[in-house]
Amino acid sequence: MLYDxxxxxxxxxxxxxxxxxxxxxxxxxxxxxxxPQWTNQSPSDVGMTLVELFSWLxxxxxxxxxxxxxxNYVAFLDMLGIERLPPEPARAFLSFSAxxxxxxxxxxxxxxxxxxxxxxxxxxxxDTAVTVLPIxxxxxxxxxxxxxxxxxxxxSNSFVVPPAPGATVNVQPSSSVQLCLGFDNPSTATINxxxxxxxxxxxxxxxTVTWLYSQAGVQPESWTSLSVPATADxxxxxxxxxxxxxxxxxxxxxxxxxxxxxxxxxSSTDTETSGYYWIGLRIAxxxxxxxxxxxxxxxxxxxxxxxxxxxxxxxxxxxxxTGLAFQMCSLANGxxxxxxxxxxxxxxxxxxxxxxxxxxxxxxxxEGPGQYYRVDPIASTIMFGNYSSLTNTGHGSxxxxxxxxxxxxxxxxxxGSTANVGAATITTxxxxxxxxxxxxxxxxxxxxxDEQSVSDAMRRGPEMLRNRGRAVTVEDYNYLAMQASTQLxxxxxxxxxxxxxxxxxxxxxxSPGHVNVLILPAVGPAVSAAPQPTPELIQLVxxxxxxxxxxxxxLFVGGQNYxxxxxxxxxxxxxxxxxxxxxxxxxEMQTNIENAIQLYFHPVVGGSNGTGWAVGQSVYIGDLYQFxxxxxxxxxxxxxxxxxxxxxxxxxxxxxLAGPAGAWAQIADFETVCLGTTTFKLxxxxx
Numbered sequence: 001m002l003y004d005x006x007x008x009x010x011x012x013x014x015x016x017x018x019x020x021x022x023x024x025x026x027x028x029x030x031x032x033x034x035x036p037q038w039t040n041q042s043p044s045d046v047g048m049t050l051v052e053l054f055s056w057l058x059x060x061x062x063x064x065x066x067x068x069x070x071x072n073y074v075a076f077l078d079m080l081g082i083e084r085l086p087p088e089p090a091r092a093f094l095s096f097s098a099x100x101x102x103x104x105x106x107x108x109x110x111x112x113x114x115x116x117x118x119x120x121x122x123x124x125x126x127d128t129a130v131t132v133l134p135i136x137x138x139x140x141x142x143x144x145x146x147x148x149x150x151x152x153x154x155x156s157n158s159f160v161v162p163p164a165p166g167a168t169v170n171v172q173p174s175s176s177v178q179l180c181l182g183f184d185n186p187s188t189a190t191i192n193x194x195x196x197x198x199x200x201x202x203x204x205x206x207x208t209v210t211w212l213y214s215q216a217g218v219q220p221e222s223w224t225s226l227s228v229p230a231t232a233d234x235x236x237x238x239x240x241x242x243x244x245x246x247x248x249x250x251x252x253x254x255x256x257x258x259x260x261x262x263x264x265x266x267s268s269t270d271t272e273t274s275g276y277y278w279i280g281l282r283i284a285x286x287x288x289x290x291x292x293x294x295x296x297x298x299x300x301x302x303x304x305x306x307x308x309x310x311x312x313x314x315x316x317x318x319x320x321x322t323g324l325a326f327q328m329c330s331l332a333n334g335x336x337x338x339x340x341x342x343x344x345x346x347x348x349x350x351x352x353x354x355x356x357x358x359x360x361x362x363x364x365x366x367e368g369p370g371q372y373y374r375v376d377p378i379a380s381t382i383m384f385g386n387y388s389s390l391t392n393t394g395h396g397s398x399x400x401x402x403x404x405x406x407x408x409x410x411x412x413x414x415x416g417s418t419a420n421v422g423a424a425t426i427t428t429x430x431x432x433x434x435x436x437x438x439x440x441x442x443x444x445x446x447x448x449x450d451e452q453s454v455s456d457a458m459r460r461g462p463e464m465l466r467n468r469g470r471a472v473t474v475e476d477y478n479y480l481a482m483q484a485s486t487q488l489x490x491x492x493x494x495x496x497x498x499x500x501x502x503x504x505x506x507x508x509x510x511s512p513g514h515v516n517v518l519i520l521p522a523v524g525p526a527v528s529a530a531p532q533p534t535p536e537l538i539q540l541v542x543x544x545x546x547x548x549x550x551x552x553x554x555l556f557v558g559g560q561n562y563x564x565x566x567x568x569x570x571x572x573x574x575x576x577x578x579x580x581x582x583x584x585x586x587x588e589m590q591t592n593i594e595n596a597i598q599l600y601f602h603p604v605v606g607g608s609n610g611t612g613w614a615v616g617q618s619v620y621i622g623d624l625y626q627f628x629x630x631x632x633x634x635x636x637x638x639x640x641x642x643x644x645x646x647x648x649x650x651x652x653x654x655x656x657l658a659g660p661a662g663a664w665a666q667i668a669d670f671e672t673v674c675l676g677t678t679t680f681k682l683x684x685x686x687x
Contacts, residue, residue, distance in 0.1 A: 018062065023055035073458060084457040085486050086335035086378045087416030089309040090448030091536070092124050092426055092441045093194070096302050098132040102189060103435035105130050105304065108311050110430040111439045113421055122419045123310060124426055124445070125411075130304035132436065133189055137301040139182030139276050142169065143220055143263055150221065150263040152180070154270040159299050163423035164442045168199065171285040171292040178212075178220060178283075181299065182276030186254075191246045191279070194303055198532065199295030201238045206287045209237050211246060212280035216253035219262055223280050224249075238283070238294065241535060252277050298443065308419035308448060309337035309411050311348065316407045318382070321353065321399025325386030329405055333412040334380025340536060341543065346375050349410040351382060354403040365396030372396045380412070419448040446534060449486035449522065471515075471549045481517050481557075484544035487537055489522035489604045492615035494670055506561040506649040506670055514554045517545065518561070518615055518670070525602045530648060530674040532559035560603065561649035564676025565619055565665055567597055569628075570639035572683035577634045586682050589635050594678055596628040601675035616669035638683065645676040 018026070028051065031038050041048055094111055096103075107129045112121040140159045143152045158167040171177045181193075201207050212223035226246055234242025255261065256275040265271045285292040310333075318329035338345035344360075351358050351373055358371040365372050365385040373396075374383045385396015399405055426441040471477045474493045481491035494508065494516040508516045519541055523531045533541075542557040549555050571593060573586040583589050599605070604612045608623045621640050629637055643661035647653050649671075657666050667673060 018059075020052075020055050020059045023058055024052055027051050027055065077458065082457060083378050084454065085452035085483070087413050087451045088447060088449045088486055089307040089337060089413045089415065090122075090124075090417075090419035090421070090445040092306050092308075092419075092421070092445035093298070093300055093303045093443070094124065094126065094306050094426060094439055095300060095442055096130070096132040096304075096436050097136055097438040098134045098302070098435050099437050101134055101435065103132045103134075103433060105132055105433050105436065108431075109433060110310070111306070111426050112428050112430045113425045114428060121428070121430075122308060122415050122421055122426075123430060124306040124308055124419070125310050126304045126306045128304060130302070131189075132302045133187050133191070135183045135185040135187050135277075137181060137299075138184050139180075139272060139274065140299070141180040141182070141257065141270075141272060143178040143180065144266075151266045152220075152257060152261070152263050152270065152272075153266040154272060155179075159296070160442075162440070162442055163444060164298060166198070166295070166297040169283065169294040169296060171283055171294070173285060173287050173289055173291060176282055176284040179281040180220060181279045181281070182272075182274075183279070183301075184276060186248070186252045186277045188248070188250060191248065191301070193244045193246065193279075194242075194298070194300040195235050195238070195244065196241045196297040196535070197235075197238065197295055198297050199293055200235075200240055201292070201294060203287075204237050204239055206285065206290075207237070207292060208282075208284040208286065210280075210282040210284070211244070212282060213248045213252050214255045214278035214280070215251055216255075220278070220280060223278075226279075246279065248279070300442065303442070307337065308413070308415040308445070310414045311409060311411045312407070315409070318351075318405040318407055321384075321401055321403040321405060323398060323401050325388070325394070325398060326383055327399060328381050328383045331380040331382070331407055331410065331412075333410075334378075335413055336375070336377035336380055337411040337413050338377055341539060346377055346410075349375060349382075350408045352406045352408055353399050357408075361396075367395050369397045370395075382407075416448045416450040419445055421445050444527070446523075447487055447537065452486055469548055471545055471553075477515060477517055477545065477549075480545060480548055481519060481541050484541045485537060487521055487533075488541070489520045489612060490614070491520070491541070492518045494518065494615075497669070500654040500668070504651070505654060505668070506651060508556070508561075508670055509554070510670075513552065515549065515556070516670070517541065517555070517557045518559065518672075519557060520560055520603055520612070520672070522604060524605055525599060529598070529602065530560070530562045531604060560615070560672040561647070561670055562603075562674045563647045563653070563665075563667060563671045564645040565601055565673050566643045566645040566661070566676040566679070567601075567624075568639070568641045568643075568661060568679040568681075569593060569597070569637060570681040570683060571630070571635055571637045572685050573630075573635035574633065575685055582631075582634050586635070586684075589630050590680055590682055593628050593630065593637075594680060597624075597678055598675055600624060600627050601673060603672055603674055613673050615672050616667055617673070618667045619665040619673055621663045639681075647671070648674070 028041060031041065038047060096105055105126065107126055109126045110123050112123045115121045137160060140156045141152045142155050143150050155167055158165060169177055211226040211228050213226055214223055226248065228244065228246065232245040235244055254275045254277050257272040283294060312333065316332055321327065336346055336349060339347060346360065349360065356371065358373050361372045361374055369387045372385060384398055385394060387394035387397050421444065423443045424440050427439060429436060429439055471480050474495050477493035478491050482488055494510065496512045496514065497510050519533050521531050521533045521537060538557050545555055545557065573583060573589045577583050578585060600607065607613055608627055619642050621642055624642065625637065625640055641661040642665045644658060644665040654668055657668055659666065
């Protein structure tokens with residue numbers, strides 16, 4: 001089912017729909033009745049000029065009049081407590097370099113992008129403290145088919161060199177793969193490696209994971225294993241995101257692969273000629289039949305999480321108490337940053353009244369006197385209670401006129417979508433830390449989003465009245481999932497079905513009682529051609545829906561199940577288009593068509609209307625042709641076919657969906673399209 005952007009939106013009627021031309025026509029039609037002597041009604045007549053002028057003024061008045069229904073509608077939504085969702089900060093992982101000794105970077109340290117003539121710097125603030133060792137992760141190699149016919153390949157571009165997109169490590173049945181991480185210097189201090197997976201190990205019983213380190217004169221296959229207790233392995237054997245703490249003995253030695261290893265490089269471009277101190281990660285697949293695919297987003301060292309959310313630098317005065325019930329005070333900055341996955345998301349805010357810290361409550365003040373306040377994180381306001389000592393009634397104490405109200409600290413969102421900066425752009429320390437020589441982000445910041453639009457907020461009114469915050473139907477799950485975060489482009493709940501038999505397709509249980517919600521992050525083509533939500537975004541939506549679903553429903557929230565669409569195009573450019581300068585060459589027309597195809601199949605901003613692809617939406621060449629066809633005076637497309645190619649999810653596609661290249665590609669109701677291969681044949685025309 002296609003997403004209708006106007007579904008649930010009450011569109012108020014125009015009280016006066018006449019335009020400027022309608023007003024001029026109406027007045028002109030009345031001239032013979034009221035001024036029959038006025039016969040010259042041409043545009044050059046001074047009287048007609050006045051008619052046109054006053055029609056323009058009246059049109060402006062009718063426009064303002066037509067805003068009255070919208071104003072009343074928004075006022076009604078405000079009475080219901082419906083507000084625009086706030087912007088969300090972007091997240092970036094900052095990697096530091098230190099010299100000459102280890103340095104602790106405190107929590108709240110700020111780094112920023114470079115300022116330009118047209119843009120102010122984007123500032124990021126660290127969430128926790130981190131100890132930065134005076135060594136750096138410089139290289140990453142992969143030794144495949146360990147122990148038999150070993151060769152190493154250089155995968156530094158995947159994990160060490162920006163933008164570090166990560167990679168999938170495939171381990172063949174009854175075989176091993178060894179990742180080798182090269183450091184420029186040794187260290188006896190604990191080395192903390194942060195790992196995130198887009199495809200962690202699912203069956204640890206079929207896998208062994210061993211950490212090793214390099215020693216003088218010892219080949220990688222024989223490196224000594226490191227003792228990693230369970231408490232030091234936050235990944236639980238590479239089955240979840242986490243940090244691994246490694247302590248390397250004093251005989252850690254440098255090795256130069258091109259000179260010291262018997263394993264040859266896979267190609268000349270993979271050759272590593274520098275000497276490094278190596279830590280190995282050996283992954284052994286014990287299965288005799290199944291290939292192990294371990295998807296690693298990143299491996300970070302000397303790194304810490306940060307957000308484009310800032311903490312105030314000094315206590316902020318909010319004025320004095322008034323002694324009145326329900327006094328409200330406004331913070332100078334906002335909206336407030338909410339700590340992800342926390343039962344106290346606004347714990348960063350500390351409010352003192354007359355030097356005493358008051359406690360924050362979620363919704364209701366306890367009965368009787370008490371030093372409590374409530375916070376509205378979107379409006380950045382705090383409110384006190386209404387207890388009266390004269391009547392001994394009310395909930396929560398009231399600050400008195402002599403009480404100074406101070407916000408000693410809080411954290412607020414500084415930037416939304418503009419903070420989704422690229423890799424290696426956060427390079428300046430805004431907060432000086434002695435001993436820190438460099439800072440950078442190995443990969444792009446992500447997750448930043450702007451405040452919800454007014455039209456989207458208006459659309460929430462009818463939906464909220466209908467579902468009352470409870471997820472029962474498919475539409476309820478779709479709507480509520482979209483309310484969880486402004487980072488989402490779409491959410492699609494799948495109804496139970498037996499259309500594909502009783503098996504699990506893409507790992508989804510479609511039997512009764514199971515709800516599957518597939519979410520799509522709001523990212524453009526520059527980020528990914530097949531975008532997937534981050535684990536944080538999945539967890540955010542999962543937690544939001546868990547509190548609103550039926551207790552008997554089993555809920556799964558995940559990313560899209562992509563099917564690549566292969567496109568074959570045959571086109572020709574008119575020679576006259578080249579001679580007249582419309583295009584420089586046929587190759588330019590080919591490039592334009594290929595770019596249009598790439599845009600058309602993007603899940604978020606593609607499709608015929610630029611609103612992306614819905615889950616289960618099939619592909620038809622008629623729509624594709626209208627989108628990519630060159631202008632008639634430039635060239636033409638003589639042949640166009642589409643075909644469903646490789647599926648990028650676990651398992652095979654249902655039988656009957658795969659077909660030959662033709663006029664359409666059928667998509668299952670749990671699949672989403674993305675671009676596969678584009679085959680272009682350029683015909684030559686003469687004359």
